[in-house]
Amino acid sequence: MKKIDMYREVPEQFHNKLCDTLEQLEEKKIVKFSVKKYVAACAVALLATSTITVGAMELFEWYQAASERFETSRELENKLTSQGVAIPVEDSDEQLDMKMSALQAVKTDENFYLLAALEWPEELEWNEDILFEESKIIPAQEFGGCTVNFAGEPDENGIIYVEIDVLGKSNAEYVEDVTVVLKNLIQTEKTETTDILVEAEWELTFSLPTNEDTRSFLTAELLPVNGHNLSLERLEINAFAAKLYTEEEQGRHASYYSDMELAAVQYEDGSRIEQYGDFLRNCTAKDEEGKFYFNLSLNNAVDVDKINGLVFEEKGREFVLALGEKVNNQMAENENLTQADKATLVDLLQQESEMTVEDFRILYVRHDNVILSDSKKIYLWDAQCDNAKMIMNLTDYDYNEEKGGEIAMMPGGVVVAVHPMADSNIVYMLDMDNYDVQEVGAEGIWPVPGYEDYKNSFFKVSDKNDLPEGVYATEGYEAQGRAFVLYSADGSVENMELLDINKD
Amino acid sequence: MTKEEFSQKVLELEAVLFHVSYGILKNVQDCEDVVQEAVLKAYANRSKLKERQYFKTWLVRILMNECYTFLRKRAREMPYNEAISEDAEAASAFIKEEYLDLYESMSQLEERDRICVQLFYMEGYSIKEIAKVFRIPEGTVKSRLNRARMQLKKSLGGQW
Numbered sequence: 001m002k003k004i005d006m007y008r009e010v011p012e013q014f015h016n017k018l019c020d021t022l023e024q025l026e027e028k029k030i031v032k033f034s035v036k037k038y039v040a041a042c043a044v045a046l047l048a049t050s051t052i053t054v055g056a057m058e059l060f061e062w063y064q065a066a067s068e069r070f071e072t073s074r075e076l077e078n079k080l081t082s083q084g085v086a087i088p089v090e091d092s093d094e095q096l097d098m099k100m101s102a103l104q105a106v107k108t109d110e111n112f113y114l115l116a117a118l119e120w121p122e123e124l125e126w127n128e129d130i131l132f133e134e135s136k137i138i139p140a141q142e143f144g145g146c147t148v149n150f151a152g153e154p155d156e157n158g159i160i161y162v163e164i165d166v167l168g169k170s171n172a173e174y175v176e177d178v179t180v181v182l183k184n185l186i187q188t189e190k191t192e193t194t195d196i197l198v199e200a201e202w203e204l205t206f207s208l209p210t211n212e213d214t215r216s217f218l219t220a221e222l223l224p225v226n227g228h229n230l231s232l233e234r235l236e237i238n239a240f241a242a243k244l245y246t247e248e249e250q251g252r253h254a255s256y257y258s259d260m261e262l263a264a265v266q267y268e269d270g271s272r273i274e275q276y277g278d279f280l281r282n283c284t285a286k287d288e289e290g291k292f293y294f295n296l297s298l299n300n301a302v303d304v305d306k307i308n309g310l311v312f313e314e315k316g317r318e319f320v321l322a323l324g325e326k327v328n329n330q331m332a333e334n335e336n337l338t339q340a341d342k343a344t345l346v347d348l349l350q351q352e353s354e355m356t357v358e359d360f361r362i363l364y365v366r367h368d369n370v371i372l373s374d375s376k377k378i379y380l381w382d383a384q385c386d387n388a389k390m391i392m393n394l395t396d397y398d399y400n401e402e403k404g405g406e407i408a409m410m411p412g413g414v415v416v417a418v419h420p421m422a423d424s425n426i427v428y429m430l431d432m433d434n435y436d437v438q439e440v441g442a443e444g445i446w447p448v449p450g451y452e453d454y455k456n457s458f459f460k461v462s463d464k465n466d467l468p469e470g471v472y473a474t475e476g477y478e479a480q481g482r483a484f485v486l487y488s489a490d491g492s493v494e495n496m497e498l499l500d501i502n503k504d
Numbered sequence: 505m506t507k508e509e510f511s512q513k514v515l516e517l518e519a520v521l522f523h524v525s526y527g528i529l530k531n532v533q534d535c536e537d538v539v540q541e542a543v544l545k546a547y548a549n550r551s552k553l554k555e556r557q558y559f560k561t562w563l564v565r566i567l568m569n570e571c572y573t574f575l576r577k578r579a580r581e582m583p584y585n586e587a588i589s590e591d592a593e594a595a596s597a598f599i600k601e602e603y604l605d606l607y608e609s610m611s612q613l614e615e616r617d618r619i620c621v622q623l624f625y626m627e628g629y630s631i632k633e634i635a636k637v638f639r640i641p642e643g644t645v646k647s648r649l650n651r652a653r654m655q656l657k658k659s660l661g662g663q664w
């Protein structure tokens with residue numbers, strides 16, 4: 001397409017500044033911190049921000065770094081503070097004249113967030129590749145560890161904020177105090193070798209907030225995921241997460257190759273809090289009772305009292321899942337659209353109607369989603385609903401089985417690797433997230449990691465006894481104790497089924 | 505990637521960097537600062553870019569994040585509409601006269617739609633590249649472009 005040439009030249013001052021920036025790129029040398037040289041100069045600034053007591057809860061205001069992390073309004077912060085979801089914390093530890101002070105903690109659904117401030121010496125030049133060498137949480141057995149990040153860079157007072165995400169577990173609420181240990185500041189850039197800039201260990205001990213404000217909702221609406229209508233048993237929502245409970249088999253089956261994601265949370269006044277969540281398929285979880293749900297993190301915190309719907313997006317289409325009263329009729333329209341997109345495997349094979357079940361082989365099976373090949377094309381086939389799409393035309397990539405072409409699945413079923421011929425120096429990687437195909441050099445890539453194991457997961461169907469009468473594809477696929485075969489009573493693709501012969 | 509290679513690639517994208525940042529910030533001086541920040545950040549993190557062919561999507565993504573960070577900081581100091589206000593004269597310095605109507609209509613689009621239009625029609629990015637910039641499915645890019653086209657058609661009276 002011809003570009004629209006709408007713009008004039010880039011302004012000269014912009015161009016000059018960009019050139020200056022590029023010229024100075026490597027002038028910012030890393031200055032190693034010398035402890036002896038350091039004179040504490042910024043303690044006063046920290047004092048001003050760390051004199052909060054737990055007793056002064058009503059006066060507690062969130063630190064800016066925490067507000068930015070959760071994108072909270074002052075109103076929401078006050079609400080979460082008054083509920084005890086967010087609390088001020090107080091402890092500090094000074095090592096080598098670098099004082100670290102715990103400031104505030106927030107219970108974020110199952111996890112916890114701690115904000116701390118670290119006095120940063122002038123002599124130590126800040127850059128984004130500095131990090132703590134080790135971080136741990138005590139008592140370790142109660143938690144799933146912690147991750148540590150710097151929020152921004154040192155401010156004008158020489159304070160840098162440290163965000164510690166404590167991965168919690170349900171029994172964490174019985175723990176009175178926790179200790180976070182952060183060891184050594186290191187530099188890992190360029191050569192990938194690790195330099196220790198500051199050799200020290202900081203310990204912060206504080207109480208975790210245990211309160212949360214989670215509401216349950218019921219909805220009569222169905223959530224249309226990848227053409228499946230999922231009924232939701234209940235929804236649980238708090239400021240930082242939404243849990244959608246549904247039947248496990250259907251939930252996993254529908255979401256496995258779906259691009260549906262939570263795009264926003266809708267308030268009663270129609271405004272929306274945008275979210276940048278993962279795909280539904282990446283958010284599957286089970287609660288303590290073994291109930292299945294989608295656990296959707298809300299990176300922008302929400303006020304639960306104001307919510308009236310969850311906005312989902314899949315393939316550019318929007319679905320508003322109403323909580324309580326119905327939000328609008330968009331859902332039904334979109335549902336129809338999704339249904340209209342459906343095609344069966346037979347629809348896709350219009351020109352090759354003589355094909356039978358024996359022409360296919362399974363490449364991969366997960367939650368009744370089958371990746372199939374007929375040696376010319378690769379299909380994604382929903383064996384429960386007979387919904388299919390062609391995802392790669394192998395003939396476009398010179399794939400030739402007679403000349404030693406091979407296909408492999410990467411672990412997890414997320415990438416299909418196609419080596420078109422035995423002597424080919426190219427491998428095509430089909431990304432199952434978006435069906436993009438990338439060409440990469442075969443050297444060092446082919447055979448892909450785990451290929452031998454993958455090949456061993458296939459078996460000859462003729463070796464199996466006591467199978468129902470009918471026609472079968474030659475090869476079956478075995479994984480996680482299940483053995484799948486393609487079966488058709490009359491051999492036709494129309495009647496093809498996926499059988500688990502270990503189960504069936 | 506060496507400093508020279510990096511600089512070369514950045515200069516090739518100079519116009520894109522200016523247009524995208526100006527589209528969000530509406531102020532040349534802010535663009536200079538934010539682009540500088542984005543370039544420094546990209547340079548410091550260049551080892552994390554595994555595949556060089558994605559340099560232009562990667563850099564634009566970093567730039568957009570920097571723009572939004574800048575606006576968030578600015579919003580604490582002044583109301584949002586003041587922070588990004590732009591007068592017509594300022595726009596005419598960068599937009600060719602015959603495209604001022606189109607530019608004006610594009611300004612009415614939702615920001616995410618506008619940036620899609622800008623990258624696709626003005627900067628020559630493919631659907632796939634835009635999807636990588638926003639980390640959204642290609643279908644979402646197409647629907648944003650469709651929605652934007654419809655709106656532009658309406659406001660430009662069929663000229664689009």
